[in-house]
Amino acid sequence: MHPAFSVIFLTTLIGVGQGMFLALFSGQTYSAVELLPTSNSARFYATGAFIALLFLVGGLIASFFHLGRPERAWRAASQWRTSWLSREVIVLPTLMMLVFVYALMHYFEWDTVLFTNAKGARLQLTLVVACFGMLATFALFICTGMIYACLKFLQEWHSPLTVINYTLLGTASGFALTTAFANLNAPELMRFYAIWTIIITSAGGITRAASLLRNAQLKPKSTLQTALGVRHTKIQQKSMGFMGGSVNTRDFAHHKTALFLKNIKWIFIVLAFVIPLLLLWLGMQRRDTGILLAAFIVQYIGLLFERWFFFAQANHPQNLYYQTV
């Protein structure tokens, strides 16, 4: 597939937003059960949630660049019964709204304690909103992942690993940003976030590696034989029916060499996983916001490469008909 930058930015940006929101949710939950110290609501959660919202909005804006007719985007909410894309279109604004409400509530400190148990755990109103937000976040990860995973003839995508990777990689990048953010605004939470970032990044590394391994072993179900219905082992395309290119040659192929693809793969492995882990470890030890921020930035850039590769690697069966001859 042709890696469209609008979609690359959409998925990576909302991933950061979603991850960051999950990080805030986790932090607050841990605090609620007093596993973590409580942080300044306005400074940490409100600002954090606004930053997460910023990423979500960025993703949304990026997505509009992918649309031929963005003025009609509202129509995209109608097919939630069948279309994961439609579901994403519903869930993304829902999440944005929840994150916005969550941020506002923290900012204005509308945070009634609804319930306190014997051991002192408190259920705050913001946490209830955050729970909905958490559900929306996971729903959005599922929607985004399933947009790709549901296309069965894109065999590279058609796997639960696609959803898992979208979830883990988005979460990892959000946690990484939250780690750096926490070091500034809630240093007491930094270690917590750093460790989780390391765990999630490592987990993402493992599941992404799993999908790379899986994809390396894929055997295309469709062949020229099934595409044409011709039973012969030696078939060659001599003409596509046009020579100046078409949607079929532009949208479905990356037009890069195998070596280029391989290089991108190693680049994203290093940038999205190896270097961030090292920087996180270092940053955590030194409590250095710069290093921690660098970990996030490097990882985010790595994820851009990862996403490019994700699209490029998917071999659409329509390419059997469009071998650019």
Added chain:
Amino acid sequence: MTVVHNPIQAPAGRIEVKNTTCYMCACRCGIRVTLRDGEIRYIQGNPDHPLNKGVICAKGASGIMKQYSPARLTRPLRRKEGADRGDAQFEPISWEEAFSTIATRLEKIRSTDPKKFALFTGRDQMQALTGLFAKQFGTPNYAAHGGFCSVNMATGMIYTIGGSFWEFGGPDLDRARLFVMIGTAEDHHSNPLKMALSKFKRNGGRFISINPIRSGYSAIADEWVPIKPGTDGALLLALIHELIRTGLYDRDFLVQYSNAAELVSVDPASDDSGLFVRTDIPRDPDCFDPQDRVWWDRASDKPTPARKADTDPFLLGEFAMPDGRRVKPSFQLLKDRVAHYTPEWASEVTGIPVETIKRLAYEMGITARDEKIELPIAWTDAWGKDHDTVTGNPVAFHAMRGLAAHSNGFQTIRALSILMSILGTIDRPGGFRHKAPFPRPIPPCAKPPKSPNDVKPNTVLNGMPLGWPADPNDLFVDDDGKPVRIDKAFSWEYPLAAHGLMHNVITNAWRGDPYHIDTLLIFMANMAWNSTMNTTHVRQMLNDKDDNGEYKIPFLIVCDAFQSEMTAYADIVLPDTTYLERHDAMSMLDRPISEYDGPVDSVRIPVVPPKGECKPFQEVLIELGSRLKLPAFTTASGTRKYRDYPDFIVNYETEPGSGIGFLAGWRGKGGEKFMKGEPNPNQWEMYAKHNCVFHYEMPKSYQYMRNWNRGYLKWAQEHRLTRYAEPINIHIYSEVLMKFRRAAQGKWEGRIPPVHLRKRIETHFDPLPFYSEPLESALTDKHQYPLNAVTQRPMAMYHSWDSQNAWLRQIHPYNFLHVHPKTAQAVGIVDGSWIWIESMHGKVRCLCRYSEAVEPGTVWTWNAIGKAKGAWRLEPNANESEQGFLLNHLISEELPSCEAGAHVSNSDPLTGQAGWYDVRVRIYPAGADEAHVTSPQFTAMPALPGTGTTRKWQGFFAGMFTKKKTA
């Protein structure tokens, strides 16, 4: 769910539907044009048209993009003072200025030496009119593109069976069981043949394609027999050999309907050696082909007048006439001729396995004999014998330029015609069938002028500019045997050049050999690009000046509808209309669209008004004819006779009161007559009412065996299709050719060829078909140039016409050289890479594409996709000029100096047919440092005044190029 966009809502607007005839190629299908608010919305095949019955091809369906092409010329232009030819620097002028300039010049020429005016036309469909104009002007220097197209096909078959493929005849696939297509480009005779092929295959017929390349029609063949280019003659002769050896020929057919049993004097000592033995039955002076030949009767073992009742001749043997002359039947001579043409020999030449050649012969012979058709149709033969049935041997053939465009093509096509004849398939069900006005006498009656005195100032040409020589006395030469025509047609160099040699006109005129001309008028022929051989040099010749600084071809007028490469070289450019803007007549006097069942002609009627100042070329001719007061265009009192072309078509008669005009349908005052009848003032309206086509279906009994069908021949004579109603017997042995050979041997009491051409005439004017290596090939170092290179046009494009077509050019914006992988790998060429292809005349850089569907000794490409930069209003970086290429740069219009002369045309020595496919080449990889563009490149041609604009993108909506959504 509610649908917002109604998918069946027709766009608003006033809808009109008009019928006319297509012209996106030469097939002339009927089309129905839907207009929306006067703009073209849809062009479909006309379901009520006999030729295409509603279908249309890719080109026909893209007519809209031709109509709205930015390459269209819309104003008469004059080359700017000081600009060189080829610079394409023009200024618009008025039609009046154009006409007066041309008429003044032509008037002077006509009053001094009319042959200094030459008129040559491309793939036009108005040769009856252009030929008439030339004749009336008095110049013999006229021809259309036939000489560089397929004149070998026309002559080879017409000199043998009295008819030919395409317009004049074709395979009867309705009833054939075996169809053999040989040397046919991938789409020849486009829609009719496609329709017939599909029907034939669905009826279970077997389709064999013999071709170096498997594409187009060949793709759906049941069997593909790859063959080396130029060797078809060898295969055909071996097939004849095998059919005679096994006795699979149709003896009865040959005896009665050909000259197979007629005795030929073979005594070298005899005066009539090589001629038919003739009886002394008194001849009818009005008779074309006296039936005065002799058979050797089997029963009496004596000579007997041919076709005498109750005699049966020997086809084989050698006999002594009572006067002692040794004689043989033609068929014995054929058998002797093919004795050495064994399948084993042919296999070496053609590259086809021996078993395949034998099997092909057996399939043909067995299908012809064992699947015989008897149709219950009674008819009477030319000798008065009644037949209750029409017999058919269901083996059909089709062939075209693959055979024709070689310098050995004429004899190859003779061999094909003879193969078809010995199988007994001529004008019979399931075989070859004629189309009116054919069959014609062998050769047909029209004759070229015979001497320089036939060209006189202010006088109509004495003779037809083009014709069919029957013996050396019909040649158009002076007393020294030198040519009179600028292209040397009908001279000893190319005696049977029935369509002229357009491919040599520019070179000859430039060199002044045989003489210099003054004005060359080119209509619709791209002689500065794909229609010429030796393109690079011909472009230089067009722009070459003599020592006085005058152009060697002093005045050049080009009429075309589009900004072709040729327009760049014009002194005056005349903007023609498109086919949708004009009247036209596809006349019985020219090349009509007849069906097997009877004559058909058709017309074009404008569906939209001409763009800008465009004027149909016919109007130009009628205007010039009137201004020059040419007799046919002038009344007795010296005034203009015809208002315009439609008026001319209705009222012109070949002779005053002849009743024969351009259109055969709805003649007579009220349209009650056909073929012959006085002019009908409402003829156009009647054509318009009848789908623009006139089709007369003859009685069944006239539809077969027309060479010998008394009823048909009399009907054809009565309706003035032919002058004679005599049987047209097949020339297995060609006495016509023998007469030329005898002239070369000094045994002819008339014109004798010049010494240097005698051997050439004696060799090639063989009365029996033979195989010889193509001339150019024989003069090439084949070690250095081991490959054959051929071209064909793709189905979605007609020669150079369609690169300006925004839809068609998306299918073929550039071309590859197709090479077998092993051939390419042997010289280190990678699939898709840049390579050089080189002949002894030049070299071209192009892109290579591997293909398993080409014979490994052959490379091929699409013709005419490559364009000169800027031509056809393509942008300078268009693929056509950057990646597309033209093979013509490698092909010379003249042979290397040889015994026949220093400047002999690269053509068939009998007919002057251009030997396009004789070129030998080699290929090698382009250097890594070389530019990735084709070579040669030419300076970009600027946009001519009056042409359109090109947009970065466009959306066509029934005439509107819009940037807004219109629905």
Added chain:
Amino acid sequence: MTQLALVIDLNVCVGCHACVTSCKEWNTSGPAGFMTDENPYGKDPTGTFFNRVQTYEFGEFPNTETLHFPKSCLHCEDPPCVPVCPTGASYKRKEDGIVLVDYDKCIGCRYCSWACPYGVREIDEKQRVMKKCTLCVDRLYDETLPVSERKPACVLACPTSARLYGDVHDPDSEVSVAIRESGGYQLMPEWGTQPANHYLPRRKTRKQIHEDELVRADNPLKKEQRGPSKPISEPTLDDSTSW
């Protein structure tokens, strides 16, 4: 339930592209609005077409087959492009099974084209909506057209009548008979999309030559023996035996 479709007979398709341009000329002035052409006279011309004819070669010389292969929307019975559409612009008509795009709903997200394994959807780069073969639905029910012309433009155009059109759910329709009797098949059956369009394979007609057809009683060469045979002078059995 009706399922209109095309059956494409590869046995007679000569690859002429008539279906390609006749489709374009009909539809560019139809309900879909114009069909964009970019660089129409420049480098790398490209445009919106609903139908393409491709060429493949299989086998090795001299046993090469050249295959011309027209392809347009296959109007799947279970079209994967429809459920993925977020706006409902991509839909399958209940009444005749034609898969269409509602150009006024389409947001041009291209997702449906990703979801089509056949590569038959074409975004119109200037109108910025997805387009595709409509089976000329605007012809099929147009009562101003003669009944014989209420067919897709490509079907009317096809010179070899390689494009059959009809209801593949009607077992007696021309298309169903062709599929049944001539080995009709679907493209990429592995995805279960059940394309309504079918293809008919190449079929070969061969001729068997029997030896007795070559050694013939009616061999005309027999008629070329000259004269009745005369007595010969060499010795024969007649000279030496009385039996």
